[in-house]
Amino acid sequence: MTSVLVVGAGVIGLTSALELLNAGYKVTIIADHFNEAPKTYMTSEVAGALWEWPPAVCGRHTNESSLKSSKRWCMVSYWKFIQLASEERGTGIYPRKAVFYQRQKVEENADEHCKMQELSFLPGFCHDSQLIDEFNVNRNYGVKDAYSHISPVVDTTQMMKWLYKQCKDHGATFFKRRVNGSLLDQVDTLLVEYDVDFIVNCAGLGARETADDKGVYPLRGMLLKVANDGSKMPKLNSALVMPLNEEFMAKDQRIVFILPRGENDLLIGGLVEAGQSETEGITFNHPQIQRMLKNCQDFFPALKAYQESDVKEIIVGLRPFRENNIRVEMEPKCRKIIHNYGHGGSGWSLSWGCAADVTNLIQHEVQSKLWSSRMMLFSKL
Ligand SMILES: Cc1cc2nc3c(=O)[nH]c(=O)nc-3n(C[C@H](O)[C@H](O)[C@H](O)COP(=O)(O)OP(=O)(O)OC[C@H]3O[C@@H](n4cnc5c(N)ncnc54)[C@H](O)[C@@H]3O)c2cc1C
Numbered sequence: 001m002t003s004v005l006v007v008g009a010g011v012i013g014l015t016s017a018l019e020l021l022n023a024g025y026k027v028t029i030i031a032d033h034f035n036e037a038p039k040t041y042m043t044s045e046v047a048g049a050l051w052e053w054p055p056a057v058c059g060r061h062t063n064e065s066s067l068k069s070s071k072r073w074c075m076v077s078y079w080k081f082i083q084l085a086s087e088e089r090g091t092g093i094y095p096r097k098a099v100f101y102q103r104q105k106v107e108e109n110a111d112e113h114c115k116m117q118e119l120s121f122l123p124g125f126c127h128d129s130q131l132i133d134e135f136n137v138n139r140n141y142g143v144k145d146a147y148s149h150i151s152p153v154v155d156t157t158q159m160m161k162w163l164y165k166q167c168k169d170h171g172a173t174f175f176k177r178r179v180n181g182s183l184l185d186q187v188d189t190l191l192v193e194y195d196v197d198f199i200v201n202c203a204g205l206g207a208r209e210t211a212d213d214k215g216v217y218p219l220r221g222m223l224l225k226v227a228n229d230g231s232k233m234p235k236l237n238s239a240l241v242m243p244l245n246e247e248f249m250a251k252d253q254r255i256v257f258i259l260p261r262g263e264n265d266l267l268i269g270g271l272v273e274a275g276q277s278e279t280e281g282i283t284f285n286h287p288q289i290q291r292m293l294k295n296c297q298d299f300f301p302a303l304k305a306y307q308e309s310d311v312k313e314i315i316v317g318l319r320p321f322r323e324n325n326i327r328v329e330m331e332p333k334c335r336k337i338i339h340n341y342g343h344g345g346s347g348w349s350l351s352w353g354c355a356a357d358v359t360n361l362i363q364h365e366v367q368s369k370l371w372s373s374r375m376m377l378f379s380k381l
Pocket of ligand 1: 009045179317
């Protein structure tokens with residue numbers, strides 16, 4: 001049986017592992033952090049985890065080919081999330097109405113118009129400026145238009161547990177361990193040590209080291225968690241999102257990212273911050289938290305009911321971006337290593353599609369090895 005070592009146990013590592021297990025491979029997973037909240041949060045658990053069509057509010061692509069691949073991965077993931085939500089219990093996936101607010105009429109912005117048209121076949125699609133009043137959004141904030149569709153929103157704590165258990169139940173073996181240095185430099189040792197045929201690199205930000213890729217960098221994000229039980233404002237069952245007002249990392253960002261988390265919580269965000277890698281000791285009085293909350297309250301005045309004492313948690317994480325876009329490919333110098341990292345602010349949205357590509361890459365490699373050995377045999381006859 002072909003066996004695979006997956007490095008990393010975030011959403012990218014565990015979805016890759018599960019797809020491989022389902023395709024009949026033997027899988028071992030190693031990571032220096034497994035899902036150990038509340039002690040340490042890994043990025044995958046920090047995420048708001050709203051499924052978003054590329055380019056997402058916190059997504060960036062430097063070329064058309066990256067955007068095209070991301071759209072393919074995103075669509076595969078959409079239907080996988082919807083299927084899991086309807087067929088499995090305890091996944092933490094909530095298909096919800098997600099409303100995307102716009103600062104101008106959608107038709108007046110060619111990119112946004114194209115993006116909306118690509119989404120128009122999704123369940124629950126609706127383009128209507130009445131969505132502004134339906135949710136009592138402040139028109140004076142500068143909102144002019146909106147569209148909505150059903151989007152998977154993931155309770156990350158629950159789904160990380162579910163993914164881990166699925167991998168375990170399907171026979172994966174786990175080892176807590178840090179890989180020091182690049183995988184390429186130690187590929188032969190690791191293949192022998194874990195008795196595997198391939199290594200899949202899903203180390204997120206750690207790929208800076210495991211792939212020796214200096215183009216991997218963090219963009220910090222923060223979210224406030226409050227109760228969404230109807231005690232402060234009517235319970236919100238939909239995600240309300242408004243993209244950046246200016247360029248990707250403008251100083252005065254006005255991203256609105258308000259989304260229900262699980263049954264009874266609400267996340268308020270967002271922020272895309274370069275050059276900051278501190279995730280500990282961020283308090284309510286941190287200027288970015290204050291600015292973020294005020295921005296969301298200006299947009300959605302019902303949030304003014306929440307005070308400092310209502311904040312259950314301040315969640316901070318580092319999105320694993322890559323200068324040359326997301327990397328899902330066979331390592332050019334060694335056909336035993338497959339990379340799957342650099343998902344930035346879209347790891348959940350793209351996870352299942354990328355995992356399917358990883359499985360296909362390995363399947364092709366196994367098949368082509370098999371055929372070339374058969375051809376050799378035939379040629380000798
Ligand atoms: C505030 C915030 C909001 C977000 N919102 C969304 C959203 O709404 N929708 C969405 O799709 N995405 C969102 N994201 C992005 C998403 O969280 C990430 O893209 C995704 O979690 C990346 O997953 P990963 O598995 O690659 O990385 P991680 O979750 O960081 O996992 C990496 C794994 O690799 C292991 N590892 C790293 N280095 C090594 C090493 N040297 N040796 C051994 N193991 C190693 C780690 O221990 C860990 O297990 C958000 C992120 C943030 C921070």
